[in-house]
Amino acid sequence: MSWGFLRDLLSGVNKYSTRIGKIWVAVVFVFRLLVYIVAAENIWKYEHDEFECNSRQPGCENVCFDHFFPVSHIRLWALQLIMVSTPSLLVVFHVAYRENREKHHNQKLYKSPGKIDGGLLCTYLISLILKTGFEIVFLVLFYKLYNGFKVPRLVKCDMRPCPNTVDCYISKPTEKMIFLYFLAAVSCLCIVLNLSELSYLIFKHSIKCYLKRYIKKRQ
Amino acid sequence: MDWGALHTILGGVNKHSTSIGKIWLTVLFIFRIMILVVAAERVWGDEQDDFVCNTLQPGCKNVCYDHFFPISHIRLWALQLIFVSTPALLVAMHVAYRRHEKKRQFRKGDQKCEYKDIEEIKKQRFRIEGSLWWTYTSSIFFRLVFEAVFMYAFYFMYDGFRMPRLMKCNAWPCPNTVDCFVSRPTEKTVFTIFMIAVSSICILLNVAELCYLLTKFVLRRSKKAGNSKHQPNHENKEETKQNEMNELISDSCQNTVIGFSS
Numbered sequence: 239m240s241w242g243f244l245r246d247l248l249s250g251v252n253k254y255s256t257r258i259g260k261i262w263v264a265v266v267f268v269f270r271l272l273v274y275i276v277a278a279e280n281i282w283k284y285e286h287d288e289f290e291c292n293s294r295q296p297g298c299e300n301v302c303f304d305h306f307f308p309v310s311h312i313r314l315w316a317l318q319l320i321m322v323s324t325p326s327l328l329v330v331f332h333v334a335y336r337e338n339r340e341k342h343h344n345q346k347l348y349k350s351p352g353k354i355d356g357g358l359l360c361t362y363l364i365s366l367i368l369k370t371g372f373e374i375v376f377l378v379l380f381y382k383l384y385n386g387f388k389v390p391r392l393v394k395c396d397m398r399p400c401p402n403t404v405d406c407y408i409s410k411p412t413e414k415m416i417f418l419y420f421l422a423a424v425s426c427l428c429i430v431l432n433l434s435e436l437s438y439l440i441f442k443h444s445i446k447c448y449l450k451r452y453i454k455k456r457q
Numbered sequence: 458m459d460w461g462a463l464h465t466i467l468g469g470v471n472k473h474s475t476s477i478g479k480i481w482l483t484v485l486f487i488f489r490i491m492i493l494v495v496a497a498e499r500v501w502g503d504e505q506d507d508f509v510c511n512t513l514q515p516g517c518k519n520v521c522y523d524h525f526f527p528i529s530h531i532r533l534w535a536l537q538l539i540f541v542s543t544p545a546l547l548v549a550m551h552v553a554y555r556r557h558e559k560k561r562q563f564r565k566g567d568q569k570c571e572y573k574d575i576e577e578i579k580k581q582r583f584r585i586e587g588s589l590w591w592t593y594t595s596s597i598f599f600r601l602v603f604e605a606v607f608m609y610a611f612y613f614m615y616d617g618f619r620m621p622r623l624m625k626c627n628a629w630p631c632p633n634t635v636d637c638f639v640s641r642p643t644e645k646t647v648f649t650i651f652m653i654a655v656s657s658i659c660i661l662l663n664v665a666e667l668c669y670l671l672t673k674f675v676l677r678r679s680k681k682a683g684n685s686k687h688q689p690n691h692e693n694k695e696e697t698k699q700n701e702m703n704e705l706i707s708d709s710c711q712n713t714v715i716g717f718s719s
Binding site: 276391410 | 630
């Protein structure tokens with residue numbers, strides 16, 4: 239069980255997505271998942287070992303590291319990836335439910351179980367809203383926990399048992415900062431894609447409803 | 458999920474590429490991605506652990522390492538490979554979209570559709586003409602731009618492609634100037650030069666492919682113009698009109714959904 243599972247999940251979702259949805263899946267695959275696995279994970283691999291404080295006091299480094307990194311950047315990144323991909327499961331479940339229903343009644347109940355209309359449209363819209371919500375929540379969390387996306391070279395720590403105030407040095411701060419900005423940029427891109435898809439679907443559906451009503455009136 | 462997934466996605470593009478494109482893909486996977494994964498990652502694996510500075514001052518090593526290596530070679534290469542492979546995804550999407558269109562025509566029972574079954578559509582190889590030519594050419598252009606940008610970024614950040622054995626660091630909190638020693642500098646230099654050389658070969662292959670596509674385009678255009686000049690009779694006018702219609706039909710892109718190529 240690893241990231242391959244997420245990849246398979248997203249491939250399944252891709253089948254029932256709109257054009258913009260497919261671009262979103264491609265962006266998540268290539269610029270988030272792949273970058274995380276081949277590059278970002280290794281930067282944060284030894285973050286605790288390489289975190290150094292200017293003190294020989296046992297326990298000081300541990301306490302300071304825990305104080306400045308309650309949840310590591312890389313874990314937040316992984317959680318964000320998982321939470322952001324999960325709402326798409328709603329769509330997959332709904333399509334499976336439709337197909338099950340057709341099998342159970344042994345007749346064609348829908349034009350196509352994968353077509354985004356009726357109840358599936360509502361599910362799709364809810365999944366888009368949830369995806370966007372999670373993206374924004376994690377970006378705000380990142381910003382609030384770490385005071386922006388900057389990673390300082392030096393942090394001053396005065397937690398017990400460190401004697402007075404002690405200088406602690408973070409490893410690879412510039413590299414971490416570059417990747418965090420990259421993460422934030424791609425998150426914003428995904429938010430824009432989700433919002434465009436939302437507007438596109440609402441607009442398309444409103445036009446359809448309006449035309450139906452107009453044709454009915456004329457008749 | 459790793460480079461293998463990228464290989465699966467790009468493998469589909471291979472079928473619809475030119476011969477030079479196929480060579481480029483092979484060079485990318487064997488001489489860049491594979492070398493990165495099986496060799497280069499090991500060489501740079503212990504880079505910060507074995508980066509040693511001639512001081513006991515806590516924090517000096519961290520600060521000096523960060524100063525000399527703002528972004529590690531290995532991460533830059535990984536990003537370069539991802540960005541350079543991404544334009545090929547455009548081609549993969551365009552091909553998948555065309556296939557989807559043909560499947561739709563086949564299912565509608567369109568008489569213009571000349572396929573016997575869906576399996577034939579799945580296996581069909583599309584020629585690089587019409588809108589696919591533009592997508593393909595743009596993807597090569599973007600590849601070139603990304604390669605050039607990353608090569609320049611490397612050169613700019615590391616002052617050339619050599620990895621020095623010794624670096625003098627005077628960033629705070631290091632006392633005065635301190636000697637810092639990089640681990641495995643010669644091996645890193647060798648691999649850096651190798652990766653740069655293969656990048657240059659890929660740039661040359663892309664330029665050659667671009668020239669080939671442009672030449673083909675110009676020749677096709679002049680052939681069409683030549684044909685219409687030498688045989689201006691009514692029958693050929695109708696034939697060319699029918700050919701244009703056929704091209705328009707096959708290139709139409711109304712109300713369709715794009716997907717990945719399988």
